[in-house]
Every structure is written in structure tokens, then in C-alpha cells.
Amino acid sequence: MVGIRPEPPGRRALGQEDPTDLDLLGRMRLGDESALEALYKRYGGLVYTLAMRIVGDPELAREVLQDTFIRAWDGRDTYDPARGRVAWWLMGIARHRAVDLLRSRPHQARLREQARTPAAPRATGRAGTEDLGDAVALRSAVVTALQALPAAQRKAIELAYYGGRTQVEVAQELGEPLGTIKGRTREAMDRLRALLRPLIEPRAEGPQSP
Amino acid sequence: MTDEHGRLIEDLAAYALEALEEHERARVDAHLASCATCPDLLAQYRDVVGALPSGLDPAVPPPAAWAAVRAAAHRPAERAPHARRPLEAPRWLRLAMRPAIAAVVVGLVIWNVTLQRELARRAPGPAPGPEVEALSRRPGQVVILKGSGVPGANARLFVASDGGQGHLAISGLQPLPRTRTYQLWFVRPDATAKSGATFDVDRSGRAWVSVDVPGPVSDVRAIMVTEEPAPRSDRPTGTPLAEATTVP
Numbered sequence: 001m002v003g004i005r006p007e008p009p010g011r012r013a014l015g016q017e018d019p020t021d022l023d024l025l026g027r028m029r030l031g032d033e034s035a036l037e038a039l040y041k042r043y044g045g046l047v048y049t050l051a052m053r054i055v056g057d058p059e060l061a062r063e064v065l066q067d068t069f070i071r072a073w074d075g076r077d078t079y080d081p082a083r084g085r086v087a088w089w090l091m092g093i094a095r096h097r098a099v100d101l102l103r104s105r106p107h108q109a110r111l112r113e114q115a116r117t118p119a120a121p122r123a124t125g126r127a128g129t130e131d132l133g134d135a136v137a138l139r140s141a142v143v144t145a146l147q148a149l150p151a152a153q154r155k156a157i158e159l160a161y162y163g164g165r166t167q168v169e170v171a172q173e174l175g176e177p178l179g180t181i182k183g184r185t186r187e188a189m190d191r192l193r194a195l196l197r198p199l200i201e202p203r204a205e206g207p208q209s210p
Numbered sequence: 211m212t213d214e215h216g217r218l219i220e221d222l223a224a225y226a227l228e229a230l231e232e233h234e235r236a237r238v239d240a241h242l243a244s245c246a247t248c249p250d251l252l253a254q255y256r257d258v259v260g261a262l263p264s265g266l267d268p269a270v271p272p273p274a275a276w277a278a279v280r281a282a283a284h285r286p287a288e289r290a291p292h293a294r295r296p297l298e299a300p301r302w303l304r305l306a307m308r309p310a311i312a313a314v315v316v317g318l319v320i321w322n323v324t325l326q327r328e329l330a331r332r333a334p335g336p337a338p339g340p341e342v343e344a345l346s347r348r349p350g351q352v353v354i355l356k357g358s359g360v361p362g363a364n365a366r367l368f369v370a371s372d373g374g375q376g377h378l379a380i381s382g383l384q385p386l387p388r389t390r391t392y393q394l395w396f397v398r399p400d401a402t403a404k405s406g407a408t409f410d411v412d413r414s415g416r417a418w419v420s421v422d423v424p425g426p427v428s429d430v431r432a433i434m435v436t437e438e439p440a441p442r443s444d445r446p447t448g449t450p451l452a453e454a455t456t457v458p
Contacts, residue, residue, distance in 0.1 A: 033283050045268030062272045069279040088260025142265035160229035167224050189223035192258045200257045
């Protein structure tokens with residue numbers, strides 16, 4: 001028995017014959033650039049949207065999008081399936097890059113706060129995730145779960161995730177005690193965990209939304 | 211549940227969101243390395259964080275973006291020193307396939323990870339020190355050592371991919387008298403062994419140990435821990451207590 005760590009078996013979402021994300025990553029590790037392209041087609045739109053949401057500027061969002069997939073290609077051997085799905089790994093790369101940009105360009109942060117997210121054309125989902133039932137279900141569940149949070153809890157999560165703020169910074173920004181913010185964040189995460197867990201586990205892989 | 215556990219579990223959600231200050235993050239890192247339950251809870255929080263962007267509507271990316279990605283992917287040598295030629299067997303596998311060494315390899319399981327990730331995965335041991343922090347952003351490999359002489363022993367050896375340095379997180383061993391020491395060995399195909407570290411464990415049987423890695427992990431036939439006379443031995447004399455091996 002030899003090996004690089006075995007990965008969990010992939011899943012063909014809803015009977016489709018698309019390769020799973022893990023299939024694509026395995027091909028990327030063998031140098032197959034077409035697998036990177038397939039992953040880009042699958043998640044490029046969502047990465048771009050996430051970047052737009054964080055940096056609030058199309059040019060910067062494009063920079064994040066490009067960097068994300070270049071880093072994914074360069075770092076394809078570092079993906080650890082124990083840390084979650086391939087898509088989450090990608091989104092993590094994108095978020096880190098976007099937050100770095102956000103923090104290095106305060107004027108962009110102000111832009112984001114003032115203008116909110118500019119409208120971008122929505123993807124039509126042939127190669128994406130729109131037509132996959134589990135992806136739609138997860139998206140709906142995330143939207144519903146976030147809407148179900150009290151506004152203050154949702155704000156705490158959004159400032160941390162999309163704003164890249166630490167708890168200390170959130171407390172300062174909202175003018176509330178740090179302990180309050182920490183408690184609020186934990187309550188929000190616990191509620192989201194309870195609401196989303198049935199859709200997240202087991203950690204199956206496939207062409208699905210993160 | 212300890213007070214420390216109770217305090218740090220409060221920070222776990224913010225840790226998953228990467229919303230802690232550096233000193234807070236380091237405290238949680240240290241706790242995760244020794245806590246039996248927090249890594250599972252952290253994994254659940256990370257699932258939530260991973261799922262958050264799926265509430266967004268995907269937009270159409272700028273048409274030129276893919277061309278830039280593809281062009282960059284065509285230049286791997288400039289950015290990816292780790293990149294290997296497609297379809298070439300890893301060196302450790304080629305080594306293991308040589309008839310003089312072995313027909314089958316068992317147990318030498320290598321993961322490519324960063325230590326930062328590894329710390330969040332139930333790595334046994336007490337609080338890692340600043341040297342771990344220094345390594346924490348570097349990519350590397352993890353080798354799992356399983357108890358042989360001591361069935362309950364297990365360990366993770368992290369080796370930075372640029373070589374030379376590593377850390378061993380081990381648990382399940384008995385504390386030793388001053389006259390004895392545990393020693394980590396890298397055994398080469400010619401059966402010579404190089405010492406990587408000497409250490410003792412704490413009262414709970416755990417240790418975090420800095421390791422001198424003598425060469426590529428792919429070049430060793432076995433990695434093992436033995437009990438030796440203090441302060442150290444020149445070659446292994448004790449029975450392997452935990453090991454990752456190839457079969458001759």
C-alpha cells in the first residue's frame with residue numbers, strides 16, 4: 001500500500017458525467033491545464049463575484065480572479081481534502097487575495113462601503129453550477145440562513161468574512177465591546193452551522209457550489 | 211472542560227473566519243494542537259465559512275481573465291519550483307520500486323500540506339513554540355508514524371518542502387528517566403540512520419519537537435522513534451516505538 005494520501009471518492013452530481021472537482025484537481029497535479037480550465041469554467045464566476053463583493057472594483061476583482069486560479073495551479077499539490085471541498089479551497093484563496101488588496105488599498109474599502117457591489121452580468125450556468133440541484137439547494141440554504149440571522153449577527157459575519165476585519169476591528173467599527181462581538185459571531189456561526197450542516201455533510205465532491 | 215478550553219472555544223468561530231488578532235490566533239493554534247474536541251468543531255465552522263460564498267450569484271468573469279491565467283500556467287518554471295513533469299512517478303516511488311529495495315511500500319504516507327493546516331488537525335502535543343510559528347506558513351509534507359513497539363503511539367512529522375527543518379508532534383509515549391531519551395531516526399536504503407532529534411515527552415505522553423531533516427523524505431526507507439541512552443545514540447539501538455517504513 002503506497003501512497004499519497006487517498007482522497008475521498010468523488011461524486012457525480014445528480015447523475016451528470018462531469019468530472020468531480022477532485023478529478024479535476026488530480027488531473028491538474030499531473031500537469032493537465034485543461035482541468036484548470038474546467039475548474040475555471042465551473043467556479044470562475046463565483047470567484048469573480050466573491051472578489052467583487054470584497055474589493056468592490058471590477059479591475060481589482062479581475063486581478064483577484066486571475067491570481068486565484070494561478071495560485072491554485074501553482075499550489076495544486078498543497079490542497080488538503082481534510083480542510084474541505086476543492087471549491088472552498090479556491091474561495092479561500094480568492095478571499096485571502098481580495099482581503100489583502102482591500103487592506104492595502106483603503107480607498108477601495110471606502111468605495112465598497114459607499115457604492116456596494118456594482119451589478120455584474122449573471123452567469124448562465126451551463127458550465128457552472130446553476131443547473132445542479134444540490135448547488136441550488138445549498139445556495140438557497142445559505143441565503144435563507146443568513147437572512148434568518150438577527151441583523152446584528154449577520155453584520156458581524158459579513159464584516160469579518162467580506163470585510164476582512166478582525167473581531168477587534170469590528171468592535172471598534174460598531175462601537176461595541178469586543179466580548180459582545182465575539183459572542184455575536186459565535187452565535188451566528190453556531191446558527192449557520194446548525195442550518196447548513198445537513199447540506200454540507202458528508203463532504204462529497206462534485207461540480208457543485210462551494 | 212478546562213477554563214482554557216472554555217475560553218478558547220469562544221474564539222473558535224472567529225478563528226475559522228480568520229478574524230482574530232495574531233496573538234489570539236496563536237493561542238488557538240496552540241490549543242488545537244492538544245485538544246481532542248476543538249478540531250472537529252473547527253472543521254464544522256470551516257464548512258460554514260466555505261459555504262458562505264455560495265449565497266452569491268455567480269457573475270460572468272471578464273473575457274480576458276482566462277487568457278491571463280492560461281498564459282501564466284504555461285510558465286510554471288518561473289513560479290512553481292515544486293512542479294514536476296507530467297506523469298512522472300515521484301522520486302520516492304521510483305526509489306521504492308527498485309528491486310534492491312522493495313516490491314511494496316507500506317505506511318510511508320506523505321501529504322502535502324502547510325503546517326498551519328496541520329496544526330488544526332488534531333496534532334498531538336503541548337503548545338508549539340515560536341519555531342513552529344516560523345514554519346507555519348511554509349509548504350511541506352507530513353509523514354504519519356504509527357505505533358509499532360508502543361501500539362498507542364502516533365506521530366506526525368512535518369517537513370518543510372525546502373528541506374532541512376521539520377517538526378514532530380508525537381503522543382502515546384511514556385515519560386523517561388533522565389538517563390534515557392527518545393530519538394527520531396531517518397533510515398536510508400543502505401540501512402544507515404541519521405538522527406533527527408532527541409526528546410522526552412510530558413506527563414501526558416506528548417511532545418512537540420524540532421527536527422533536523424537530513425535530506426529529502428523521498429530518499430529514506432524508514433522514519434522511526436526509538437528509546438536510547440541519554441543524551442543520544444550514534445545509531446538506533448532500541449526497538450522502533452513508532453515508525454513509517456518501507457518493506458524490504
